[in-house]
Every structure is written in structure tokens, then in C-alpha cells.
Amino acid sequence: MNDTPDVLWLQWLLGALQSAQAALLQALHALGLVPTLHGQPAWPWAWRLAGDTLRFDLGQARRLAVSLGLLSVALLLAVLGLAWRRRRLPLLALAGLLPVLAPWPQWAAVRVAATPASFHVPPTGFDAGAILHGHQLYRQLCVDCHGADGRGQGPSAAQQPVWPPNLAGPLLWRRADGDLFWHVLHGMRDARSGQASMPAFTDRLSADDAWALIDAMKALAAGQMLRETGQWLQPVRLPAFAIRCPGAPARVASTDLRGQRLRVMAAGDGAPPPDPRVVTVALAPTAADAASPAPAGADCQVTDPAAWQALALIAGHGADATALAGTQFIVDRAGWLRARSAPGAADWQEDDLVCRAAPSSSPSLASSLSAAASPAGATPGNDGLGALIARMDAEPVRYVKGGIVH
Numbered sequence: 587m588n589d590t591p592d593v594l595w596l597q598w599l600l601g602a603l604q605s606a607q608a609a610l611l612q613a614l615h616a617l618g619l620v621p622t623l624h625g626q627p628a629w630p631w632a633w634r635l636a637g638d639t640l641r642f643d644l645g646q647a648r649r650l651a652v653s654l655g656l657l658s659v660a661l662l663l664a665v666l667g668l669a670w671r672r673r674r675l676p677l678l679a680l681a682g683l684l685p686v687l688a689p690w691p692q693w694a695a696v697r698v699a700a701t702p703a704s705f706h707v708p709p710t711g712f713d714a715g716a717i718l719h720g721h722q723l724y725r726q727l728c729v730d731c732h733g734a735d736g737r738g739q740g741p742s743a744a745q746q747p748v749w750p751p752n753l754a755g756p757l758l759w760r761r762a763d764g765d766l767f768w769h770v771l772h773g774m775r776d777a778r779s780g781q782a783s784m785p786a787f788t789d790r791l792s793a794d795d796a797w798a799l800i801d802a803m804k805a806l807a808a809g810q811m812l813r814e815t816g817q818w819l820q821p822v823r824l825p826a827f828a829i830r831c832p833g834a835p836a837r838v839a840s841t842d843l844r845g846q847r848l849r850v851m852a853a854g855d856g857a858p859p860p861d862p863r864v865v866t867v868a869l870a871p872t873a874a875d876a877a878s879p880a881p882a883g884a885d886c887q888v889t890d891p892a893a894w895q896a897l898a899l900i901a902g903h904g905a906d907a908t909a910l911a912g913t914q915f916i917v918d919r920a921g922w923l924r925a926r927s928a929p930g931a932a933d934w935q936e937d938d939l940v941c942r943a944a945p946s947s948s949p950s951l952a953s954s955l956s957a958a959a960s961p962a963g964a965t966p967g968n969d970g971l972g973a974l975i976a977r978m979d980a981e982p983v984r985y986v987k988g989g990i991v992h
């Protein structure tokens with residue numbers, strides 16, 4: 587998740603490529619040149635430009651940057667040539683020559699296969715309700731091939747012309763959400779044989795269902811990764827769910843608390859004391875419990891009945907949501923789930939930091955501890971939570987998809 591080279595110009599270039607294509611699509615749509623598909627403008631080409639390869643091939647990226655630079659100069663010269671009659675011929679000739687001389691990158695390095703939904707934006711926002719709805723659909727329609735855990739070992743997997751992929755790996759984090767959405771609704775074909783590989787579900791799923799499935803598959807994959815490796819190897823956001831905080835307007839969402847560190851506590855035996863370093867959000871297993879006043883020590887109370895099960899799925903307790911009781915989560919200021927404590931643990935441990943920015947090069951907890959304890963440390967407190975917070979703040983999650991930092 588953090589393997590981008592720290593090259594600012596490249597990030598800028600890839601971000602600009604993505605925005606330019608999205609803007610082009612909006613413009614074509616406004617002119618009525620492309621249709622609306624599943625509620626959003628349809629990308630009309632089979633290819634798009636993306637940074638998946640450029641991120642690893644700086645040489646090609648440089649060529650693209652230089653060529654785009656020359657192209658802009660050529661455009662400027664052309665405008666100048668049209669305005670300045672006496673120099674028109676040489677200026678236009680130069681404008682025509684520059685793009686020809688530009689060191690364009692190899693086509694294969696900048697283009698990736700596109701679907702009509704490549705630029706579609708998920709409308710669900712990783713919402714707890716969508717995760718649950720999607721998980722129900724997944725159990726009805728998808729487990730047969732993809733397996734209950736998403737690893738592609740369902741009972742019918744072996745009879746497929748292509749083995750279903752492991753959805754509990756990085757795949758869902760690498761693909762554009764719009765492409766996943768398209769593949770879920772319209773199926774896939776094996777690139778070599780042209781044979782249908784993944785079936786289409788347009789007759790059984792609405793667009794909202796398909797988006798919910800994508801949220802659910804990510805939650806399921808997060809839980810599976812945590813079970814298998816003890817870590818969220820791909821970054822996972824805190825789902826959006828309704829909460830109630832005293833003094834705040836009646837309707838607040840967990841996502842409205844971005845910018846603050848959260849501690850989400852799934853009710854278990856005993857509540858920890860309040861802590862000024864985090865906003866404590868109490869989570870109850872049922873909606874009825876959620877209606878009662880927030881427990882002592884909590885700043886906010888979750889009122890969304892889907893939240894418990896959504897978090898149980900992300901924590902790897904999909905089959906037994908009651909196992910979540912007593913678990914705590916720490917969410918960083920950007921909204922990423924970073925740490926998870928075992929039920930009933932007395933203090934936070936290094937192993938609780940299950941979403942790490944850079945496992946190999948990061949400082950040990952001991953040095954984070956001393957940083958936290960030092961007067962200049964960003965975070966007060968030299969207990970386990972202080973060390974964890976210091977480390978989270980020092981190593982923010984950088985989630986890169988299509989070469990772009992999200």
C-alpha cells in the first residue's frame with residue numbers, strides 16, 4: 587500500500603492524467619456524446635491511461651511528462667502562430683514538429699484495459715448497511731465459486747474454465763472500483779479463450795446491489811487477511827454508520843469524525859476510562875442497546891444496527907459476530923482502521939497495530955515509546971496507547987491505486 591516512489595512530480599502527473607480523463611468524460615457526457623450507464627457517464631473506449639505501470643517504470647513516466655510538456659508548448663505556439671500573421675508559417679511548422687519529435691512512452695506502459703464503468707464512483711461510501719446487504723447477496727450468489735471466505739475455493743470453483751481469483755488478497759484494492767462493479771454486473775471473459783469465465787448478474791442485481799457487494803467483499807477480505815496474517819495488509823476504512831454524540835446534531839455519521847482519532851469499543855465486560863487522546867465511540871450489538879444512553883467513558887454511541895456486524899466482518903468474525911464483544915479499534919485522523927485489541931486486553935501492544943505503513947523500515951515500538959514520552963513528542967502519554975498513536979501519526983497510511991495516492 588505504500589510502494590509509490592516518493593516522486594512528487596509523478597504523483598502530480600498521474601493525478602492529472604486521471605482528472606483529465608474524468609473531466610473529458612464529463613464534457614462528452616454534457617455534450618450528449620456518451621450515454622449514462624448505471625447512473626453515471628459511460629467511458630466510451632476500451633482503453634484508458636493509468637499509472638499502474640508508470641509507477642514502476644520511471645523512465646517511461648519521464649518520457650510521458652516531457653512529451654506532455656512539449657505538447658503544451660506546441661499548442662501555445664499554434665495559438666501564437668494563428669495570432670501573429672507574419673510568423674505564422676514557422677510557428678505552425680514548429681508546433682506541428684514538436685509532438686512528432688516528442689519522446690512518447692510506449693503505449694503499453696500507459697494504457698490499461700477499461701470498462702464502460704472505469705470512471706464510475708462508488709455511491710455507497712463503505713457504509714455499514716451496504717456491507718451487510720452485500721454480504722447477504724454474496725452468500726446467496728457468489729459463495730458457490732468464490733467460497734465463504736472469498737479465497738476462490740467454493741464447491742463449484744474447480745468446474746470453472748478459469749479458477750476464481752482470491753478476493754481476499756490485494757485484487758480488490760488494485761482494481762478501479764468501477765471495473766469491479768462492471769465485472770460483477772456484466773461478468774468476465776477469459777482473455778485467451780474468449781469463453782465466459784465469471785457469470786453476469788444484470789438480471790439478478792441492481793447497480794446498488796453491485797456496489798454493496800464490492801463493499802462487502804472488501805470487508806470480507808479485510809477479515810480474512812487479519813485471520814490469515816494477523817494484519818490488514820491492505821488499508822481499510824472505518825465503515826460509515828450513524829452515531830449519536832451529546833451536543834452534536836441528531837444525525838451524525840462516523841465519517842463526520844474524520845480529523846480526530848477514534849477509539850471504537852465493541853461493548854464487552856467493563857468499559858475503559860475516558861481518554862482525552864481519542865474520541866471514544868461505544869458500539870452495542872443490537873439496535874435496542876444502541877437506543878440506551880452511552881456508557882460511562884464514551885463520547886459517542888453508535889445507533890446504526892448494521893455497524894456491529896460490519897465491524898465483525900472486518901475483524902474476521904464473519905461467522906460469529908458475538909466474538910467481537912470486548913474488541914477495541916483505533917481509527918486514525920484520516921479515517922483508516924489502524925489497530926485492533928484483543929477482547930479484555932489491559933493495554934495496547936505493538937501487535938495490535940494491524941494496519942502498518944511500512945512494516946520493515948518502521949521504528950520499533952520501544953523507540954516510538956520514547957518519542958511519545960519525550961516532551962517534543964506529538965502525543966502525550968507513554969503508555970501503550972500513547973506509543974501506538976505516536977507511531978500511527980508518524981506513519982500515515984498511503985493507499986495507492988492506479989498509481990495515485992488516495
Ligand code: HEC
Binds near residue numbers: 730
Ligand atoms: C460460476 C462461478 C462464479 C460465480 C457464481 C461468481 N463468480 Fe466471480 N468470478 C468467477 C471467475 C471464474 C472469475 C475469474 C474471471 C477471469 O479472470 O476471467 C471471477 C472473478 C470475479 C471478480 C474479479 C474481477 C476482476 O476485476 O478481476 C470479482 C470481484 C468477482 N468475481 C465477484 C463475484 C461476485 C460478487 C459474485 C456474486 C454476485 C460472483 N463473483 C459470482 C466465477 C464466479
